[in-house]
Amino acid sequence: MEKQTVFGFLAVLLLTVSGFSSAEEITAYFKVDGELTLSPTFNDRITNILWKLKGDLVAEWIEKTVPLDYYGRFKDRTTLDIQSGSLVMKNLRMADEGEFTVEINNKVHPQRFIGKAIKEVPKPIVWPSPLSCHADLxxxxxxxxxxxxxxxxxxxxxxxxxxxxxxxxxxxxxNITITKTGSTGVKTYTCKMKNPVSERKSEPKDNPFYIPITPPSIELIIGISIPVIIAVALGVLAWFKREKIMSFMSKTPDENVSKTDNGNKASPYDGGESSEHVALSYTTGE
Structure with a gap:
């Protein structure tokens, strides 16, 4: 058991030192007439590289020995980056499905790419269940x-x-579920289908449980606004007249009653001395 552990550790260490990542199978989806990019993980400088598809030569380059070259049906639609090792293929066909392998610096790379052709997603539609979904449900x-x-x-x-x-x-x-209690604020639902080569969305579907929010009426707005405006106006007026108001509030009741010239208090029911004087003068004049 101990020997197996040591062997596994050495294998991982060897892959790391050589610039390779751990073994991995990657599904690479493409659409017919589309484009596919395959990017192996490699950290060291590349001095030679060879790509194959199902054993057939695709592209090859050897530093100072073999110039970059493409083979057979892959010519004119394939590009190899000799710095990163990435392979780009265009105008893909069904025949381009299968296993892509790459050898870098005379070693088979542990990453294998499985090319798979798929179609674009169709335009979806939102189907309710039951079909007669209504607000009473x-x-x-x-x-x-x-x-x-x-x-x-x-x-x-x-x-x-x-x-x-x-x-x-x-x-x-x-599939999703909508409820009368949990979706009253949602007007419509829209769905989207996505795959590695395309995406499309449906038309919005009306929500039968939607309850629109009714805006306040003009009468209500006016009824609320007028008292607020009056209150603000009175508050502003009180602020500017605050000294007079405070002075008035600080006086005693006797001080707030107006006095006559001789110091006697004037009564609203008694004309006082001035009234008697006017009356006498009028009699004398006759």
């Missing part, structure tokens, strides 16, 4: 699917995202 299911009897097998792998109007795209799976 407690919940409904929504499915991101396609119209007709077709399927999406040739476009796999597919991921699904959903958008609530006004929100952001979230990956939630092909």
């Amino acid at each position: 407690d919940s409904c299911a929504l499915s991101c699917d396609i119209e007709g009897d077709g399927d999406t097998k040739e476009a796999e792998p597919i991921t699904y995202e959903w958008l609530e109007e006004g929100g952001t795209w979230l990956e939630k799976g092909k």
Whole structure:
């Protein structure tokens, strides 16, 4: 057991020292007539490199010995970066499916790329379940699917995202559930299909549970605004008249009653001395 552990450690160490990453199989998806980029992980300087597809030579370069060359049906549609080792192929065909291998500095690279052709995703549609989903139900299911009897097998792998109007795209799976209590603020739902070579989204689907927010009426706005404006105006007036108001509030009740010239208090029901004097003068004049 101890020997196996040591052997495994040495194997990993050898891969690291040689500039290689650990063994790995990578699926590289492409669409017909599309483009494919294969990028092996390598940290050292490359002095020679050879790419193959299902054993057939694709591209080769050997420093100071063999100039960069492309073979057979791969000519004019393949580009090899001799600095990084990346291979780019264009105008891909179904015949380009299969295992890509690369040898760097006379060693087989542990990363293997499996080329696989897939189709673009079709335009999806949001299907409710039940089809007659309405506001009287407690919940409904929504499915991101396609119209007709077709399927999406040739476009796999597919991921699904959903958008609530006004929100952001979230990956939630092909089917979601909406409820009367949890979705009243969402007007529409939109779904999106994505795969490694394409993405398309559906048209928005109206939410039967949506309850629109009614804006306040003009009468209500005016009814609220006028008292507020009056209160603010009175507050501003009180601020500028604050000294007089404080002075008035600080006086005693007797000081707030107006006095006559001879110091006697004037009564609202008694004309006082001045009134009697006027009356006498009028009689004398007669």
